[in-house]
Amino acid sequence: MPNDQRVPEPDASAGPVRALRADAQRNRTRILEAAEAVFAAKGPSASTEEIAQKAGVGIGTVFRHFPTKESLLKAIMHAVAVRLAEETRALAAQGDPATALFTFFTRTVEQAAEQKTVVDLLAQAGIPVTVAKPVLALREAVEVLVGRAQQAGAVRSDVRAPEVMALLIGLCQASLHIRWEPELRARTLAVVFAGLRPATAPG
Amino acid sequence: MPNDQRVPEPDASAGPVRALRADAQRNRTRILEAAEAVFAAKGPSASTEEIAQKAGVGIGTVFRHFPTKESLLKAIMHAVAVRLAEETRALAAQGDPATALFTFFTRTVEQAAEQKTVVDLLAQAGIPVTVAKPVLALREAVEVLVGRAQQAGAVRSDVRAPEVMALLIGLCQASLHIRWEPELRARTLAVVFAGLRPATAPG
Amino acid sequence: MPNDQRVPEPDASAGPVRALRADAQRNRTRILEAAEAVFAAKGPSASTEEIAQKAGVGIGTVFRHFPTKESLLKAIMHAVAVRLAEETRALAAQGDPATALFTFFTRTVEQAAEQKTVVDLLAQAGIPVTVAKPVLALREAVEVLVGRAQQAGAVRSDVRAPEVMALLIGLCQASLHIRWEPELRARTLAVVFAGLRPATAPG
Amino acid sequence: MPNDQRVPEPDASAGPVRALRADAQRNRTRILEAAEAVFAAKGPSASTEEIAQKAGVGIGTVFRHFPTKESLLKAIMHAVAVRLAEETRALAAQGDPATALFTFFTRTVEQAAEQKTVVDLLAQAGIPVTVAKPVLALREAVEVLVGRAQQAGAVRSDVRAPEVMALLIGLCQASLHIRWEPELRARTLAVVFAGLRPATAPG
DNA sequence: AATGAATGAGCATTCATTCAT
DNA sequence: AATGAATGAATGCTCATTCAT
Structure with a gap:
């Protein structure tokens, strides 16, 4: 028998509701x-x-x-959202709040260039209605990153999370249509980051 | 302008290849x-x-x-591109180079929120391959706007047109997925514009 | 001739709403x-x-x-219902009210033996909900036949149309499952007709 | 009865071919x-x-x-047929031959209104080909009821069992398509019973 | 040149039946 | 012997494209 299910160990946290063959x-x-x-x-x-x-x-x-096909799509989105949210939380837990947001932003745009799914996921994160938990978790993780960055003085205090999400979504969408030469992507991100930093920010 | 159709001249150069009834x-x-x-x-x-x-x-x-349906879509893109390029040139010809780029940017994002076609068009403008003339014309018009703004000191001199296009495309795409409350759109654009301005930009 | 449609003559009573090629x-x-x-x-x-x-x-x-497939089915039912209702009305208009109902009953059961559609149609006539006009017309035509037959003394006065419909539906349904040897069908109908006639009816 | 399974005798003749665990x-x-x-x-x-x-x-x-699904359906039919045949035999064994047939008829139609299976079973009983034993048993039991009723003078002597079966099948089928208000069912059965009784039938 | 009827490949989804576990 | 996961043919329906009228 493949599955030794001797005890209902409560650690079966991942995967679908029931154990599968x-x-x-x-x-x-x-x-x-x-x-x-x-x-x-x-x-x-x-x-x-x-x-x-x-x-x-x-x-x-x-x-x-x-x-349904719909449910398959949702499952994919779910998985991607979980992964992204985890990466985001990991970044937030790391040492440098001043750079974490920018790192996250950069990474995500890079991923979007390769995975339409990431783009679609973020598109869903833009609509504050009927969002599944993992998507909400991602939004919240981004809010944390923004807050930390602001406390560290790396982001202007009048910036709010929604516009950061909007910019993120936009650049990820753009990835569907732009051939991101690395320098172009870097320069584009630089503009956004400059816009987020306090006016007096050092170089 | 080529298309003053006063007489059924058979050599009409604009529009479809041959004269039409x-x-x-x-x-x-x-x-x-x-x-x-x-x-x-x-x-x-x-x-x-x-x-x-x-x-x-x-x-x-x-x-x-x-x-083909594809060809119809392209024709639409063509038309929208022509219109956008004209608007852009008109802006460039106007008085204030310092604000023309920002005005154009804002207007286009607003239009995108209402017209999926504008979004799609800009998406095509992002791919430097197989671009039809009107799309190229749009790119060039934007380049002019960027150049003028830089000469006026309203935009940092190390910014180049492609990243401006990338940002424009991204925010237009985002319009498909974000419910742009007017303030959110304004704040998002503010970030981008702050990023484009020189660090020491006056108010 | 396919369609000499010179004038919009209002007698175009049959067929779909618009003229077709x-x-x-x-x-x-x-x-x-x-x-x-x-x-x-x-x-x-x-x-x-x-x-x-x-x-x-x-x-x-x-x-x-x-x-939809549904709509095709309905169209067939419609056509069959119209035909049946017309036959029924024709019988009602004929001379002998005493036999018209029995003739109709016999004919319909015979048709059912060959056409599942007739069976299905009558099945719908049994459900007094959401019935289309032609089905209602059929029900009413049967009511007329029953009334005439009662006035002629051929059917007991305490019989009502619904049970006649029920018997008709039942025997038509039975046609789906019984190999009606002509004599068997005749004997079965004879039982029903005997049950419908007044007790004192002459042999 | 052959299937007292006290011992796992391997030659159990009833039920499936071989003995089962x-x-x-x-x-x-x-x-x-x-x-x-x-x-x-x-x-x-x-x-x-x-x-x-x-x-x-x-x-x-x-x-x-x-x-196959087909074989499962047949088995169900088999079981229902056995039950119906037993009920029928029980009625035949009871005291009053004059009413037994009508009682059986009424009961069966009532059951049909609730159990599609009964309807389907009787449908099969109508086809004199490929009839399994229990279905035949049912037919025979009905024949007995009819014969007794005729001997008792409750049913006309020229009526034969097949048309009784046909009427029974028909009314059971009708149950699938008619909302049998109790009075409607009663009146419908009354017509059939009147048709079965001798013309001069007392009360 | 215009029309719109006809086409048929393609899609999401279901379900009787088979077969590895 | 039991399980239930896997299979894939079949179904209702859509839509870009073709072609007879």
């Missing part, structure tokens, strides 16, 4: 990976069939795990 | 207007049938004028 | 015929694809004429 | 019960998965016991 878990993972890749490359209009093919499973299997 | 020309115009409205409201996924209906022509007529 | 009208007819045959043979679960094939048209054409 | 037998029973309930409520188009769930077994177990 080993093969089902493997397929679920493959589907998520395939979906992340396909959605990242082609956006949410990519066909479920293509995802199934890339995952090497039948179309029925995809729908067994995710009863 | 008067009714054909009228249909072409109606289709473009309908497509601009529909794409502006629903984005590029709107159905061609809907456009034909709004234009009051048969679907076949749409495809006679534009052999 | 000759080919479209032809296809519409073929689809209806195919659908009637297929539904009659296999019931409402028959696939739309099969109907399209039998009609010799693409699947898209079926959906252009009938935007 | 105790738990398999239990599962078989649960599946049949679940299927009867689900089919009774939703008709034969109910999904096999739902039946498995209601039975508390895996879908695979259902297919192990019944290799």
